[in-house]
Amino acid sequence: MWTPPRSLLATDTLAGIGVFTISIAFCIGAAALDLGSLARMQEGFFPLMTGGIGALLGIALVISGLLSTPDRVIRPALRPLLFIGAAFVVFSLLIDRAGLIAAIIACGTISALANPKTRLTEALLLSAGLALGIWLLFVQLLDMPITVIAGL
Template sequence: MKLTQDVVQGGLFLAIGMAALLMGLDYPLGTPGRMGPGFFPIMISALLALTGIGILLRARLGMSELIRLARSMPLFIVSGAIIAFGFLLDKLGLPLAVLLLCIGAATASVRFEWSWKAVAGAAVFSIVCGILFVTLLGLPIPLVGSWLPVLGAP
């Protein structure tokens, strides 16, 4: 079987559905009239796995488009920016980590150009994220990370 979009999508649906189904089997199923905590996850994951099987059958019987890896570098750049965000969040704080994430992910675009407007927009977005998530929602994420000295500290 050739590696087509349907094969990848069907395989992904089947794998996620089967993994969720196996996890759902740890919970009591119950009956349709008196559902247990595992009833809904098992039914949804079984439907997802069946959808994956259906897509794989369509890939086997029909003609779906082959996957082209012509531009795989943006995938690695954006993934790297997200991983760097995860590692730098505690070290730099939320606003600086978001700023680096925005700028890093933006470099994946073929239309990316350094400009003060883009950096200013990313800076404003990172400040808004800090205010929204830390101040207003109260998430336990540092605004200033451990790598940065706290302003006004002796």
């Protein structure tokens, strides 16, 4: 049975492959959109550039992993993965139904609780400050038409 060399199983190598794969998916998705030009960028320009930069960083990580002394591959921490994923889902479900403030507070609290050392009061205070800052920036300063609190 074939076993891959340890350098292919290094954490940097595996992370680089993951970053490269996700970045190429961004580029493929952006190919269906209009790119525009540097002077008049369209909706596909930013995802394409982000995907291209991510792909280059992924290649750099793979090269770094292949050239470095191989380390032991550690099992990924599931709690942060699940909590951050849940925060994205909760934000996308709440932003239209409950408004910006509730979505940010819920998303920030769930994200902060990905660290088992974070207390609920800390997470809520952090999320409230984040919601206030985002409200000031996007609603007050940039005057963006965002529903702050649903029903108002």
